[in-house]
Each structure stands twice: as C-alpha cells, then as structure tokens.
Amino acid sequence: MVDKVFEKSIIKQFEFDEEVASVFDDMLNRSVPFYKEMQRLSINFACNFLEENDKVYDLGCSTASTLIELSKHCEHNLELIGIDNSSAMLNRAAKKAKAFGVDIELINADLHDVEYANAKLILSNYTLQFIRPLQREKLVKKVFDSLKEEGIFIFSEKVISSNSKLNKQSIDEYYEFKKTQGYSEFEISQKREALENVLIPYTEEENRKMILDAGFSHCETIFKWVNFATFIAIK
Ligand SMILES: Nc1ncnc2c1ncn2[C@@H]1O[C@H](C[S@+](CC[C@H]([NH3+])C(=O)[O-])CC(=O)[O-])[C@@H](O)[C@H]1O
Ligand SMILES: O=C(O)C(=O)Cc1ccccc1
Known part of the structure; x- marks a missing residue:
C-alpha cells in the first residue's frame, strides 16, 4: 500500500501504529535514500562473517524484510530472531515470514528488556535513532556484551552534521530526495514535525564514539548518502 499517512493534518507524534505499519515497506523505500542498496550491503557484509547455525538478532525488525532477505541470501542455516515493540509491525512480519517460508522467532518486547545471548x-x-540518548548507549553496551567473540553489529542511522551549514544543506538535499519520491511539501513538513523529539539523530562521530566506548575494537562506515549512514562494528 502507498504511504499517504502525512497527507492529512496530523496532531500527534510519530508512532509505529497500525496506520504506519500498513504502508511501512513503501514508506521506508521512499523515505530512506538507497534503502534497498543499504539492505543489500548489510546482508552481504553480514554473510561474510556468518557460519552454520549462527544466532542473528534484528533489533526493530519491523515487517522482517531484512531477516527474510538475509535468509534468502545466506548459504547457512541461521537462527533468526526479530524484536519489535509494535504489534502492528510484528503481525505483518509473521505473515511475510510465513509467505516466504522463513522461520523467524518474533518477539514483541522493548529492546531493553530482551536477553541477546x-x-x-x-x-x-x-x-x-528512536532510543533516547543514555538508554541508547546502555543498549549498545548490552549489544556488545551479548555478542560472541568477533561478533558483529551492523546498524544504520539518520545522522546530523556538527557543521551547521552542511547540516542545513543535508536537510535540503533530503527534502529534495523526498520530493522526487512523490511526497508533497505538506507531507514532508508534517512528518518532520511528527518526528520532532521522537527521532533523535547523532553525528557520525557520536555514533562511532558510542560504539568504541561500548568496547568494540573496530567501527567502519560501509555506506553513506548525505545524512543516512550504515556502520559495521566488530567485537
Ligand atoms: N524501544 C523499542 N523497542 C522495540 N522496538 C522499537 C523500539 N523503538 C522503536 N522500535 C521499532 O523500531 C522500528 C524502527 S523502523 C526499522 C526498520 C527495519 N529495521 C527495516 O530495515 O526494515 C525504522 C524507521 O521507521 O525509520 C519500528 O518497527 C519500531 O516499532
Ligand atoms: O521520513 C523521514 O522524514 C525520516 O526522517 C526517515 C524516516 C523514515 C521512515 C520512518 C521514520 C523516519
């Protein structure tokens, strides 16, 4: 279904509710520049590290697209676990996983409350980006502690620049991108307001610091388009 969530006047903050979940795959494809390429790269880099029966978690799995693609592309049998606290997303994830014949354990929980052993x-x-600062650092430390030796953490984030001129230009470039995806200025500004104080981006440097402070030995940016970045961290 096509994302028209922000065509009408919205008064509430952004939420991963039934309405968003029902158009989510379209929303992500049209709102995250090079989403498919970023997903392809995450999966390729992941596959290079994975072995038979490895345990894989997707934190904020939404409709399980990434785990389904991973299982299609990886030659090994994997134990796949998707976690999300939106029932609307997980209902869709369960239907999609079944349709693709992929076995995924779906857990409806807050990311802080799960053990990732x-x-x-x-x-x-x-x-x-949706986890409040401090809690985010705590979660990343938990991710580090849960990984096996030489385990990897692959994550993507909307980022900001510490240079205000570049930051403004990045936002402008992003809005141009959204216009090319068919979103109107009204939809763009409505969503921006709804995401205020909900999506809290760090700079690329802050993300790297958070990773290294948690104990990871290596952190690399494997993809970046203006203010959207994908990182790989190695324990
Ligand atoms: N505290 C939390 N606990 C559990 N889930 C949460 C929490 N906060 C947010 N979520 C969940 O994190 C997901 C973020 S979307 C991920 C896209 C996916 N990774 C994809 O590549 O398809 C990204 C976006 O919409 O920009 C939503 O499904 C939320 O319900
Ligand atoms: O769409 C936006 O304005 C964004 O900042 C990115 C995004 C994409 C999908 C869900 C939430 C945020």
Whole structure:
C-alpha cells in the first residue's frame, strides 16, 4: 500500500501504529535514500562473517524484510530472531515470514528488556535513532556484551552534521530526495514535525564514539548518502 499517512493534518507524534505499519515497506523505500542498496550491503557484509547455525538478532525488525532477505541470501542455516515493540509491525512480519517460508522467532518486547545471548550478528537498521540518548548507549553496551567473540553489529542511522551549514544543506538535499519520491511539501513538513523529539539523530562521530566506548575494537562506515549512514562494528 502507498504511504499517504502525512497527507492529512496530523496532531500527534510519530508512532509505529497500525496506520504506519500498513504502508511501512513503501514508506521506508521512499523515505530512506538507497534503502534497498543499504539492505543489500548489510546482508552481504553480514554473510561474510556468518557460519552454520549462527544466532542473528534484528533489533526493530519491523515487517522482517531484512531477516527474510538475509535468509534468502545466506548459504547457512541461521537462527533468526526479530524484536519489535509494535504489534502492528510484528503481525505483518509473521505473515511475510510465513509467505516466504522463513522461520523467524518474533518477539514483541522493548529492546531493553530482551536477553541477546550468544549472538554472532546483531542488526539494527534505522532503530537506535528512536532510543533516547543514555538508554541508547546502555543498549549498545548490552549489544556488545551479548555478542560472541568477533561478533558483529551492523546498524544504520539518520545522522546530523556538527557543521551547521552542511547540516542545513543535508536537510535540503533530503527534502529534495523526498520530493522526487512523490511526497508533497505538506507531507514532508508534517512528518518532520511528527518526528520532532521522537527521532533523535547523532553525528557520525557520536555514533562511532558510542560504539568504541561500548568496547568494540573496530567501527567502519560501509555506506553513506548525505545524512543516512550504515556502520559495521566488530567485537
Ligand atoms: N524501544 C523499542 N523497542 C522495540 N522496538 C522499537 C523500539 N523503538 C522503536 N522500535 C521499532 O523500531 C522500528 C524502527 S523502523 C526499522 C526498520 C527495519 N529495521 C527495516 O530495515 O526494515 C525504522 C524507521 O521507521 O525509520 C519500528 O518497527 C519500531 O516499532
Ligand atoms: O521520513 C523521514 O522524514 C525520516 O526522517 C526517515 C524516516 C523514515 C521512515 C520512518 C521514520 C523516519
């Protein structure tokens, strides 16, 4: 279904409710520049580290697109676990996983409340940005502690620039991108307002610091388009 959530006047903050979930795949494809390419790269980098029966978590799995694609592309059998606290998203995830014949354990929980023991890979594309600072650092430390030796954490985030001129230009470039995807100025500004204080982006440097402070030995940006970045961290 096509995303028309912000065509009408919205008074509430952005939420991953039934309305958003019903158009979510379209929303992500049209709102995150190079979403498919970023997903392809996350999966390729992940596959290179994975072995038979490895445990993989996706934090904020939404409709489970990434885990389904991972299982299609990886030659090994994997234990796939998707976590999200939106029932509307997980209902769709369950239907999609069934339709694609992929076995995924779906857990409806807050990311802070789950134990991620013995993971080889933890994925989290465009989800940490919704976790409040301090809690975010705590979660990343938990991710580090849960990974096996040489385990990897792949995550993507909307980022900001510490240079105000570049930051403004990045926002302008992003809005131009959204216009090319068919969103009107009204929809763009409505969504921006709804995301205020809900989506809290860090700079690329703050993300890297958070990762290294948690104990990871390496952090690399494997993809970046203006203010959207994908990182790989190695324990
Ligand atoms: N505290 C939380 N606990 C659990 N889930 C949460 C929490 N906060 C947010 N979520 C969940 O995180 C997901 C973020 S979307 C991820 C896209 C996906 N990774 C994809 O590549 O398809 C990104 C976006 O919409 O920008 C939503 O499904 C929320 O319900
Ligand atoms: O759409 C936006 O304005 C964004 O900032 C990115 C985004 C994409 C999908 C859900 C939430 C935020």
